[in-house]
Amino acid sequence: MSELAWDEYQRRLVEDGAIVFVPVGAVEQHGYHLPLGTDWMMARYMARRVAEKVGGIVAEPVAYGARSQVRTGGGPHRCGTTSLNAETLIALLHDVLDEIGRHDARKIVVIDSHFENRFFLDEACHRAQGTLALKGRETRILKMLYAERINPDTMKAVYQGIDNPPGLDLEHGGVLETAMMLYCYPDLVNMSRIVDEPRPDFPPYDVFPVNPDWVPTSGCLSSGKTATRMIGELLVEEFVGHVTEAVRKEFP
Numbered sequence: 001m002s003e004l005a006w007d008e009y010q011r012r013l014v015e016d017g018a019i020v021f022v023p024v025g026a027v028e029q030h031g032y033h034l035p036l037g038t039d040w041m042m043a044r045y046m047a048r049r050v051a052e053k054v055g056g057i058v059a060e061p062v063a064y065g066a067r068s069q070v071r072t073g074g075g076p077h078r079c080g081t082t083s084l085n086a087e088t089l090i091a092l093l094h095d096v097l098d099e100i101g102r103h104d105a106r107k108i109v110v111i112d113s114h115f116e117n118r119f120f121l122d123e124a125c126h127r128a129q130g131t132l133a134l135k136g137r138e139t140r141i142l143k144m145l146y147a148e149r150i151n152p153d154t155m156k157a158v159y160q161g162i163d164n165p166p167g168l169d170l171e172h173g174g175v176l177e178t179a180m181m182l183y184c185y186p187d188l189v190n191m192s193r194i195v196d197e198p199r200p201d202f203p204p205y206d207v208f209p210v211n212p213d214w215v216p217t218s219g220c221l222s223s224g225k226t227a228t229r230m231i232g233e234l235l236v237e238e239f240v241g242h243v244t245e246a247v248r249k250e251f252p
Ligand code: MN
Pocket: 026, 028, 039, 073, 113, 114, 115
């Protein structure tokens, strides 16, 4: 989007009925070996790959996301984890969607890459669709966490050689994200900085203020040391397929 002239953008929306992709991520610690921008960069990567397949336009990402939670993202307390208040995120995404719809985009895809965003993005999409409908726009929005589903065979390959796999609940800065970043942004991964700490054993509740002792020192909830570029390729290509399938189904 940012590389197009306005009239070219307009032509793509109005004449071609192009799908507009809005990546939404987070700026959040992912251990010592992955960059703070891991989530939003992966959302943008996914949006670009799927947009290429369906002739879509990738809008600028909403890089910041909802507050990191201890049991899913290692928590809000580490330096660099720069989150939005829920109200800000809802308002920000609402306004972006409302503007894109006002300019006659009828098909918008929101690509989410950060678990904590989920319900706030739902709220923003719901409100934006309502606002646009009141203005007489027939905009439809598809929202998807790109890693919503994983094929069990892929999971087996991901955790091959690990006796006691951490599972998706502890996959923050672990094998999945590390492998995907090795495939998509290899220059930004430093495998030599991965530490193998005991995994956290979270209680089934949260406390405020957070107790930093609940989270391993690195900030990762499981170790990414067995990650490879090949595992990353397997995961990324599967997710690109899932998102493409969803987009083609809803916006034939
Ligand atoms: Mn995240």
